[in-house]
Ligand code: HEC
């Protein structure tokens with residue numbers, strides 16, 4: 001009996017050690033040691049992101065546990081233009097979705113400097129204003145749409161972290177009722193859940209009989225929220241919960257860096273590995289971009305330009321409250337011009353970087369951090385983060401860091417997060433005539 005147990009343990013160990021090939025290459029050893037040293041657990045496994053169906057390991061709101069039925073509903077709704085029943089003009093109705101501004105093929109970013117939902121026509125960089133709309137009618141925001149890859153690690157959402165009744169927003173309660181949207185934080189939910197209850201209004205989306213019965217979503221709501229009272233089951237809260245459950249499964253776990261962490265040491269090129277060493281060393285990026293998601297729920301000022309400076313942006317100006325960053329929300333001087341530290345996966349897929357889309361290449365981003373000269377003349381030096389200082393990287397080092405960012409951190413298979421169809425049968429993610437033509441879909 002004991003022998004059998006010992007044998008199976010031995011077998012188990014062999015299988016286990018085979019799945020992680022041996023560290024022999026000096027570059028791999030160096031990177032592994034560096035990551036272990038920087039890890040709060042002492043092991044580089046700390047940086048491994050969970051599998052998308054390993055719900056127990058994905059950060060979530062205890063009020064909204066992730067379930068397969070919620071994820072299935074959220075995946076459809078996120079791409080469903082039949083939600084867009086609140087469009088301001090008839091020509092905009094049922095033409096846009098969440099995925100219009102968060103396009104999977106663009107790393108869940110807009111693929112243009114500023115996302116346009118209601119009032120826009122066309123795809124990505126070729127999306128323009130619909131003639132039936134005036135500039136103040138189009139649905140746009142004064143910041144680039146954040147990527148949603150690894151958004152499960154965001155506790156307080158948006159660039160300023162204004163959503164969410166917990167975590168970073170503890171202590172900011174007295175300002176929540178000063179704004180039209182942040183009163184929702186009083187529900188005590190996480191950032192994503194809170195934001196998406198409000199987001200349906202902002203983006204003119206409605207759950208009505210057309211969606212539930214004509215398009216056939218009622219049964220999916222019933223499956224996802226069986227314990228909810230019927231009068232609540234088809235409202236904004238369950239809709240937000242389903243969307244949030246789905247978004248939490250959007251994880252960049254197939255990026256070469258992730259494969260490398262899991263033991264496939266050939267997944268990254270030497271150039272990318274050198275770049276990772278710089279990221280976690282001389283370049284100091286890890287001081288703000290933390291954990292497996294390479295983000296953090298911290299706010300820092302790195303002095304970049306705002307959306308009004310972006311050519312082709314709508315509905316924003318030098319006076320926009322969003323330009324003040326976290327300080328525009330909290331009203332505190334110490335938060336002025338600070339923005340949330342975003343995740344860095346799949347950045348290559350949408351070349352519009354920073355909240356004001358002021359950089360168009362990752363080379364430009366790295367040079368910006370390397371030179372550390374704030375590009376926004378309105379921001380006094382006293383507000384800038386002390387971590388934003390010249391890095392003295394040479395051209396080869398910049399090249400290595402860019403290789404890590406552009407390909408080492410790029411999950412090549414985000415299409416797994418897009419449904420094959422939505423119940424309306426509409427085109428994904430946009431359903432206006434210009435997009436239909438461009439995407440060859442109808
Ligand atoms: C008009 C374009 C647009 C549409 C449509 C849109 N978003 Fe966004 N999204 C943005 C922008 C811009 C931001 C950043 C907002 C800010 O900082 O104020 C954002 C931020 C987010 C965030 C926060 C991410 C983070 O890291 O804090 C989530 C979550 C999100 N959107 C989900 C959704 C969902 C779900 C929908 C559909 C209900 C949706 N979005 C529709 C533009 C859009």
Ligand code: HEC
Nearest residue numbers: 283284285288300339340341342353354355365369385387
């Ligand atoms: C002081 C903290 C800090 C450090 C250090 C830092 N970052 Fe960032 N990073 C941020 C913040 C905050 C933003 C968002 C800034 C904004 O748009 O206002 C950002 C944005 C970015 C973006 C654009 C993301 C997007 O969604 O547009 C990239 C790429 C990036 N950082 C890479 C790096 C690299 C590479 C390094 C190291 C050379 C680095 N960062 C060092 C805080 C930091």
